[in-house]
Amino acid sequence: MNVALDPAPMADAPDWSRYAEGAIVETFADARLVAGARTPFVDYNGALALVSPTDLGIHAARAAIARAGIDPARIGVTIAGNCTQASFDSLFFARHIGLYAGMPDDRPAHGVQRLCTTGFEAIAQGARATSAGQVEAALCVGTESMSRAPVASYTSRGGFGLGQVEFKDFLWEALFDTGCGLPMGSTAENLSRLHKVSREETDAYAAESFARALAAQQAGRLAEEIAPVTEQVFEGKGLKPRRLALPRKLAEVAADTHVRPTPIEALAKLKPVFGGVQTGGNSSAIVDGAAAVVVTTGAVAASLGGGAAPLGRVVAACAAGVPAEVMGIGPVPATIALLRRLGLGIGDIDLFEINEAFGAQAEAVRRALGVEHARFNVNGGAIAFGHPLAATGVRCVLSVMMELRRRGLKRGIAGACAGGGQGMAVLVEAA
Numbered sequence: 001m002n003v004a005l006d007p008a009p010m011a012d013a014p015d016w017s018r019y020a021e022g023a024i025v026e027t028f029a030d031a032r033l034v035a036g037a038r039t040p041f042v043d044y045n046g047a048l049a050l051v052s053p054t055d056l057g058i059h060a061a062r063a064a065i066a067r068a069g070i071d072p073a074r075i076g077v078t079i080a081g082n083c084t085q086a087s088f089d090s091l092f093f094a095r096h097i098g099l100y101a102g103m104p105d106d107r108p109a110h111g112v113q114r115l116c117t118t119g120f121e122a123i124a125q126g127a128r129a130t131s132a133g134q135v136e137a138a139l140c141v142g143t144e145s146m147s148r149a150p151v152a153s154y155t156s157r158g159g160f161g162l163g164q165v166e167f168k169d170f171l172w173e174a175l176f177d178t179g180c181g182l183p184m185g186s187t188a189e190n191l192s193r194l195h196k197v198s199r200e201e202t203d204a205y206a207a208e209s210f211a212r213a214l215a216a217q218q219a220g221r222l223a224e225e226i227a228p229v230t231e232q233v234f235e236g237k238g239l240k241p242r243r244l245a246l247p248r249k250l251a252e253v254a255a256d257t258h259v260r261p262t263p264i265e266a267l268a269k270l271k272p273v274f275g276g277v278q279t280g281g282n283s284s285a286i287v288d289g290a291a292a293v294v295v296t297t298g299a300v301a302a303s304l305g306g307g308a309a310p311l312g313r314v315v316a317a318c319a320a321g322v323p324a325e326v327m328g329i330g331p332v333p334a335t336i337a338l339l340r341r342l343g344l345g346i347g348d349i350d351l352f353e354i355n356e357a358f359g360a361q362a363e364a365v366r367r368a369l370g371v372e373h374a375r376f377n378v379n380g381g382a383i384a385f386g387h388p389l390a391a392t393g394v395r396c397v398l399s400v401m402m403e404l405r406r407r408g409l410k411r412g413i414a415g416a417c418a419g420g421g422q423g424m425a426v427l428v429e430a431a
């Protein structure tokens, strides 16, 4: 099967630029992304299924701090994102990540949630805090256990009548937008119709994502982002020890598990899940994982002796709103507004790292922005290695910065759509 990856632009393609008008753009005068790390992204119900999102976040945060070579005592704030609140102590997650990552107890921490763009929001807030001179450094984290998303009841505290108990699968329900009455997958089907992305083209996009991710895994590029997870006990002054436990006989989890050889013919055999082009093979995989980065002022970045050289600058961020039934197009107006503000064009951006919530959605974004495949998700995306909701934005920013460095390129945009109808884009520049 041979499907063209860069079809000619459609004459009657929808114009999303009007949604750039309501977008909020923010530029950052002094925000260096020094270093970051993530856990492997592991298919749900896999080796990380029993690990609390807080522990995934602590692990990523400790690794990011170690790679940055910064004393945690110099970090002024923890900004951590999480969507599914998948542990009994999850209200404390941001604070616990900061404390168990070694930060002094007089440094505040807070949680953020902007659905699938949560990780970008955490980094934008960190960049704002360093640029405003509030802190010398910020720890920005996104963490998600999709496996542990609860089976929940909101109405049982006062007891329930026979047959009236309401327990629901939070993971399934959370991916359904009750505002527009659609599951996330159906919003991608809408984009497949509007941008004429066929089943064959969606599968071709997905097969390429798997191929690129597999090549990146085999070449060790994904491993450069990953801090392998081992059994460990997190301790800190005055803190009860927390234990990160892996399944018995498993010493270490080191690699993303969803990445695999995927011929387009195998994808073509899968049944549609939402009545159109999307299947379990060309949609983002459901995985557990966390990612963390350290954002500092330029002065602090220059003073860090032991760590790696800073990856670069976080230049600007933008959040935009779009209709909920086409939520996946969100990165388009966010990118347009960002570029307008900075007086840049699509051609000025060397690499794009846009979350692949769904194959038709990512392809619609690529077409609407007019970016050729060679600059778009060059190491694959969430179709191949998964989309742990709040961790994704941090992973995307870290990945694009590491790839800019590898290739000796300058500017990158990382972005994602968010359920309910939003998109974010973050502009970065390599050091």
Ligand SMILES: CC(C)(COP(=O)(O)OP(=O)(O)OC[C@H]1O[C@@H](n2cnc3c(N)ncnc32)[C@H](O)[C@@H]1OP(=O)(O)O)[C@@H](O)C(=O)NCCC(=O)NCCS
Residues within 6 Å of the ligand: 116, 175, 184, 185, 210, 260, 261, 262, 266, 267, 270, 273, 279, 280, 281, 282, 283, 284, 285, 286, 357, 358, 387, 417, 418, 419
């Ligand atoms: C689409 C979706 C519902 C599918 O869930 P699922 O059925 O649990 O997915 P699975 O991983 O079991 O995959 C389904 C099938 O595809 C197959 N498949 C997946 N990846 C494949 C690959 N690379 N090659 C071949 N087959 C593959 C699986 O083997 C499985 O086949 P089977 O049914 O014969 O066992 C789910 O992935 C989803 O909702 N993803 C999007 C999540 C989301 O909305 N995130 C937020 C975005 S805003």
